[in-house]
Amino acid sequence: MKRIVIVGGGTAGTMMANKLTRELTGRGWVITVIDRDNNHIYQPGLLFVPFGMDGEKDLIRPRLRFLEPGVELVLSELEQIEPEAQQVALANGMRIPYDLLIVATGTRILPEETPGLLGPGWQRDIFDFYTLEGARALHRRLEQFEGGKIVLNVVGMPIKCPVAPLEFMFLADAWATERGIRNKVELTYATPLDAAFTKPKAAAALGDLLEKKHVHVESDFSASEADPEAKVLRSYDGRAVDYDILVTVPLHGGDAAIARSGMGDDFGFLPTHPNTLQATEVDNTFALGDATDLPTSKAGAVAHFQAEVLVENVLRHIRGLPPEAAFDGHANCFIETGHGKAILIDFNYETEPLPGRFPIPGIGPFHLLEESHVNHWGKLAFRWAYWNLLVKGEELPLDHRMALAGKWS
Numbered sequence: 001m002k003r004i005v006i007v008g009g010g011t012a013g014t015m016m017a018n019k020l021t022r023e024l025t026g027r028g029w030v031i032t033v034i035d036r037d038n039n040h041i042y043q044p045g046l047l048f049v050p051f052g053m054d055g056e057k058d059l060i061r062p063r064l065r066f067l068e069p070g071v072e073l074v075l076s077e078l079e080q081i082e083p084e085a086q087q088v089a090l091a092n093g094m095r096i097p098y099d100l101l102i103v104a105t106g107t108r109i110l111p112e113e114t115p116g117l118l119g120p121g122w123q124r125d126i127f128d129f130y131t132l133e134g135a136r137a138l139h140r141r142l143e144q145f146e147g148g149k150i151v152l153n154v155v156g157m158p159i160k161c162p163v164a165p166l167e168f169m170f171l172a173d174a175w176a177t178e179r180g181i182r183n184k185v186e187l188t189y190a191t192p193l194d195a196a197f198t199k200p201k202a203a204a205a206l207g208d209l210l211e212k213k214h215v216h217v218e219s220d221f222s223a224s225e226a227d228p229e230a231k232v233l234r235s236y237d238g239r240a241v242d243y244d245i246l247v248t249v250p251l252h253g254g255d256a257a258i259a260r261s262g263m264g265d266d267f268g269f270l271p272t273h274p275n276t277l278q279a280t281e282v283d284n285t286f287a288l289g290d291a292t293d294l295p296t297s298k299a300g301a302v303a304h305f306q307a308e309v310l311v312e313n314v315l316r317h318i319r320g321l322p323p324e325a326a327f328d329g330h331a332n333c334f335i336e337t338g339h340g341k342a343i344l345i346d347f348n349y350e351t352e353p354l355p356g357r358f359p360i361p362g363i364g365p366f367h368l369l370e371e372s373h374v375n376h377w378g379k380l381a382f383r384w385a386y387w388n389l390l391v392k393g394e395e396l397p398l399d400h401r402m403a404l405a406g407k408w409s
């Protein structure tokens, strides 16, 4: 028997395990997934937790329930990958050999990298919403909040779901409006970027929307420290922003096990070929999802497009063929804008988000780079699609390559 080891049983690892099992069952391969726990979290749902919107329904499910029969799940912390010996070492003492390794360990937040975030202010007036614990604590704080300054700061890029901080701002505006306290709430978006988003057309559209909703944007803001006693966030260029509640999207890094294995870049992300998804510095290794160093969004939708390409490349590798350079950086994302509306963006390495209709050119039903109620229903339906299709590795009627048809340049 030969073995594929997949480290990380989140969005990307689960999808890959299920797709590969269907292809390789009965062909002399066993697939082993390693994760530290059995709690699969639907992370896009974390956005809604602080505002008490649909609570925590369907947010956490057991990983095992979403793996095809035949996939082996080992629950233990990955200590180290040993590429020379072609094996992984686990905290429970096991060493598991592999013929092919897939890295899907995702990314993690590093609040400890910014002075003042952790400490007396943490989960008192400084919160994250990228973890379940953080999102729940922020919900409790917002329930008591009667007015003041809410500042959201993205400390540095890359982060997962780069539109989630903008969505947070839009939802905070809608939440305060619905509670009748909007005139007592000041909203500030402090970003290290020079605009609301990285790509010009989307940055302009999203910047306009922030302005319309009276969210102040503090651009080029590179946070140096938070002072939890004075409740001030400072930047390297000497600016200071006061807050009553600071919502931080801390620096992100790859998993510590990747760094321990000497396989990561400066942020702990795995150097990966942008089109084949093969690891560039270690043999018999591929990667997908947030764990890679690729210049596309760190998003579940991206992991899905990558999985389509990677299954083919793993099968080619097994047959002794070179991988195909088929991944084009395709990303798409619904951006919740509040009051039952959302925007959809669709882009890749080469093409920035453009206006248009999606997925059927000229028809839709979704509107690109434009607010609509239909887009909001798409965002809500994504949760159902995630648990019932996406992580199960089912085929979706969406090409992994980005289409230009239906887009207006």
Ligand SMILES: Cc1cc2nc3c(=O)[nH]c(=O)nc-3n(C[C@H](O)[C@H](O)[C@H](O)COP(=O)(O)OP(=O)(O)OC[C@H]3O[C@@H](n4cnc5c(N)ncnc54)[C@H](O)[C@@H]3O)c2cc1C
Pocket: 007, 008, 009, 010, 011, 012, 013, 034, 035, 036, 037, 042, 043, 044, 045, 046, 047, 076, 077, 078, 079, 104, 105, 106, 107, 129, 130, 131, 160, 161, 164, 255, 256, 257, 288, 289, 290, 291, 298, 299, 300, 301, 302, 303, 332, 333, 334
């Ligand atoms: C607030 C928020 C909103 C989001 N909204 C969207 C959205 O609207 N659309 C979208 O497409 N994406 C969204 N995302 C991003 C999406 O959730 C991630 O990009 C996606 O989950 C990445 O999948 P992954 O498999 O690479 O990582 P993950 O799903 O995070 O899985 C990584 C797995 O590896 C395991 N692991 C890591 N290191 C170890 C170790 N050393 N030992 C054992 N196990 C380990 C972890 O336990 C985890 O299960 C959002 C994320 C957040 C936080």
